[in-house]
Amino acid sequence: MKIFGTLLSFIFVLCISSCKDEVVRTRTYHRLTPFYLSVSDLRKQAISMDKPHEMSVPGKIYIYGNYLFINEVTKGIHVIDNTDPASPRFLNFINIPGNIDLAVNTNILYADSYVDLLAFDISNPTKISLVNRVENVFDHQYINKEKGLIQGYKDTIVTEVITHQITDGAKGEPMFFDSFGASAAFASQSYGTGGSMARFTLMNSSLYTVTTNSLKLFNVSSPKAPVYINTINLGGGIETIFPYQNKLFIGSTTGMHIYNAIEPSKPLKLATYQHLTSCDPVIVQGKYAYVTLRSGNFCRLGTNVLDVIDIEDPTKPVLVSSFPMLNPHGLTISDNNLFICEGKNGLKAFNSSDPKTIGQNQLSFIQNLKATDVIAGPKSLIVTGADGIYQYDYTNASNLKLLSHLDLTAN
Numbered sequence: 001m002k003i004f005g006t007l008l009s010f011i012f013v014l015c016i017s018s019c020k021d022e023v024v025r026t027r028t029y030h031r032l033t034p035f036y037l038s039v040s041d042l043r044k045q046a047i048s049m050d051k052p053h054e055m056s057v058p059g060k061i062y063i064y065g066n067y068l069f070i071n072e073v074t075k076g077i078h079v080i081d082n083t084d085p086a087s088p089r090f091l092n093f094i095n096i097p098g099n100i101d102l103a104v105n106t107n108i109l110y111a112d113s114y115v116d117l118l119a120f121d122i123s124n125p126t127k128i129s130l131v132n133r134v135e136n137v138f139d140h141q142y143i144n145k146e147k148g149l150i151q152g153y154k155d156t157i158v159t160e161v162i163t164h165q166i167t168d169g170a171k172g173e174p175m176f177f178d179s180f181g182a183s184a185a186f187a188s189q190s191y192g193t194g195g196s197m198a199r200f201t202l203m204n205s206s207l208y209t210v211t212t213n214s215l216k217l218f219n220v221s222s223p224k225a226p227v228y229i230n231t232i233n234l235g236g237g238i239e240t241i242f243p244y245q246n247k248l249f250i251g252s253t254t255g256m257h258i259y260n261a262i263e264p265s266k267p268l269k270l271a272t273y274q275h276l277t278s279c280d281p282v283i284v285q286g287k288y289a290y291v292t293l294r295s296g297n298f299c300r301l302g303t304n305v306l307d308v309i310d311i312e313d314p315t316k317p318v319l320v321s322s323f324p325m326l327n328p329h330g331l332t333i334s335d336n337n338l339f340i341c342e343g344k345n346g347l348k349a350f351n352s353s354d355p356k357t358i359g360q361n362q363l364s365f366i367q368n369l370k371a372t373d374v375i376a377g378p379k380s381l382i383v384t385g386a387d388g389i390y391q392y393d394y395t396n397a398s399n400l401k402l403l404s405h406l407d408l409t410a411n
Helices: 002-020 039-044 355-360
Strands: 022-037 048-050 058-064 067-072 076-081 089-095 102-105 108-113 116-121 129-134 148-165 200-203 206-210 214-219 227-233 238-244 247-252 255-260 268-274 282-285 288-293 305-310 318-324 331-334 337-341 347-351 362-366 373-376 381-385 388-393 401-406
Touching (some): 058 102, 058 381, 058 388, 200 238, 206 238, 247 282, 282 331, 288 331, 305 355, 337 381, 347 355
Antiparallel strands (some): 022 148, 048 089, 058 067, 067 076, 076 089, 102 108, 108 116, 200 206, 206 214, 214 227, 247 255, 255 268, 282 288, 347 362, 381 388, 388 401
């Protein structure tokens, strides 16, 4: 018994000693640490008018009267006199850091600047002035509202002292989850017309904007003084917005959302038409919605098709036809002509008089341009893409005639 008791005491002391064993180690490693420009300093960056700039990365397009507004991605907006589409003239450039989207309401241009909404008076396009700023209404991928905009990443050497216990004789190593994959990239009123890739749109004295997961509403009954109303959560993958007869058609990577906006400040969801995960702009004419689905880097399982959807009953959208495409992007419709941008493959025109057979009625296919978005304007068909801005006479959609081409160094 005495030997057995001594053995138990020895085991007990050993366990206590084991539980109290500590290992102290020093670990040194590299980490990419972001550095920021504060939001207040961002707002100090010049919002100014400048002489015409070269186009390098054209983005969203917008028509208002005789003027064409072209976003230069994250830089600002080109202002072009398009009185004669065969000879467009660059007037000036509005420097707007962080700009992606735009819309025009009764001579007031709305544009985003990182997390803010800006309003410009464009009644005299040669003397454009900033008249209002609504702060902190947008989210931004590279902005922390407390720290600011990520400017880049610096390589930091981090030394840590790690203390851990060894229990029951077990030994282990600490686990590190370093984030080395972070990107350092630093994407009675009169309204204009935007492209099908638009994230800003106007209807019934309201400005509607979409982010990747929400719909934001602004009252613009006083155009110079937009008032933020509220935000509606839409889920993820939101890409575009299109207004039609008091309804909002919102394109996403997984489907098309339909909202009733008869009461402008309180849009009511009517339905969602779901599709495979693809990039998805949408336009509407009559009782049909036209949706292009495409594959690509951000479109995952995407397929390349044109879907025609019956929306006569907007609470029950029904697919009526689907046609294969090459890599469809933006689209527009005018009378019985549907125009579809095929990315690097060019621009197609279809007779849309019978939506159920539209894919079988191709009228023309221009292959010597890279087409991203298109607007059927009152004077010309305006196409934007990686190689500039093209304008066509589309009186005869079977024989589109080039009027002008603004390439990336033309101005």
